[in-house]
Amino acid sequence: MKKWLFNNFALKMISLSLAVITWIYIQEILRYY
Amino acid sequence: MPPTLLTIWNFLKPIVEILILWALFYQVLIFFQNTRAFQVLKGLIYLLVGFLIFELLGLTTLTLLLRHFFAISVLAFLIIFQQEIRHGLARLGQQHLFTTNLEESEINAMIEEITAAAHKLARRRIGCLIALEKETQLKTYIDSGVAIDGKVTSEIIQSIFVPTSPLHDGGIIIRNDRILAAACLFPLSENINLSKIIGTRHRAALGLTEQTDAIAVMVSEETGNISVAFEGRFIPIVSKERFSSILKDLLIGQKEK
Numbered sequence: 001m002k003k004w005l006f007n008n009f010a011l012k013m014i015s016l017s018l019a020v021i022t023w024i025y026i027q028e029i030l031r032y033y
Numbered sequence: 034m035p036p037t038l039l040t041i042w043n044f045l046k047p048i049v050e051i052l053i054l055w056a057l058f059y060q061v062l063i064f065f066q067n068t069r070a071f072q073v074l075k076g077l078i079y080l081l082v083g084f085l086i087f088e089l090l091g092l093t094t095l096t097l098l099l100r101h102f103f104a105i106s107v108l109a110f111l112i113i114f115q116q117e118i119r120h121g122l123a124r125l126g127q128q129h130l131f132t133t134n135l136e137e138s139e140i141n142a143m144i145e146e147i148t149a150a151a152h153k154l155a156r157r158r159i160g161c162l163i164a165l166e167k168e169t170q171l172k173t174y175i176d177s178g179v180a181i182d183g184k185v186t187s188e189i190i191q192s193i194f195v196p197t198s199p200l201h202d203g204g205i206i207i208r209n210d211r212i213l214a215a216a217c218l219f220p221l222s223e224n225i226n227l228s229k230i231i232g233t234r235h236r237a238a239l240g241l242t243e244q245t246d247a248i249a250v251m252v253s254e255e256t257g258n259i260s261v262a263f264e265g266r267f268i269p270i271v272s273k274e275r276f277s278s279i280l281k282d283l284l285i286g287q288k289e290k
Contacts, residue, residue: 011063011066012059014078015055015058015061016055016058018058018078018081019052019054019055019058021085022058023047023050023054025088
């Protein structure tokens with residue numbers, strides 16, 4: 001698990017941040033509907 | 034759905050969605066890593082983050098400006114990097130049409146022949162490039178060379194790569210235990226992180242392994258070093274035994290998976 005996490009760590013963190021930001025953004029849009 | 038399960042599902046839903054989004058974003062980043070498109074993708078990500086921040090802060094002018102610019106950049110990205118995207122999609126939709134149907138002993142015998150040829154060529158400082166086909170068909174590259182269809186033997190490989198041979202330029206492609214073609218042209222790697230001193234043969238080996246699941250074996254004519262490339266990366270070779278064991282792992286080990 002630790003080995004998996006630290007392999008390409010930067011890319012994993014960038015993609016996780018993007019995923020969270022996108023999810024929050026979409027939820028904000030959905031709130032208007 | 035029972036109310037308890039529904040509550041649990043409602044709690045888990047955001048986590049599942051974020052995890053799926055994470056996997057998608059990660060795959061996209063991995064897909065473009067080490068390509069020319071990665072730098073541009075980074076730019077697009079900065080734009081996206083900026084756009085989200087402006088939107089959250091309610092800066093409408095900047096949001097509108099970035100929204101238009103972002104729409105154009107996505108289109109431009111698709112047009113400029115259509116080659117990379119095409120290769121990636123081809124890999125995603127890769128059909129497992131071909132799987133090696135050789136016995137382990139036959140694979141071992143073939144590896145022995147390749148090992149012997151690579152070491153003899155390395156000793157004489159004769160460059161060579163050998164591609165071993167796995168599941169992705171290398172038909173396009175086979176068509177660019179001269180058909181041979183001969184059994185893999187150390188002697189044939191050596192005679193192909195002797196500098197006076199008309200077939201010594203380019204690489205040979207091996208499927209199962211047969212040399213299908215020689216003098217094949219492989220795509221050059223577009224990895225921007227590669228050292229400038231890496232020669233065309235090594236770039237071609239990397240390029241082929243970036244775009245397909247083939248294994249490439251190279252001998253450098255300058256240094257006489259033997260290298261193996263797989264999935265766009267070089268695997269360092271320190272000894273004859275290690276060379277054979279790496280090839281065995283890549284061919285037999287993957288087959289068992």
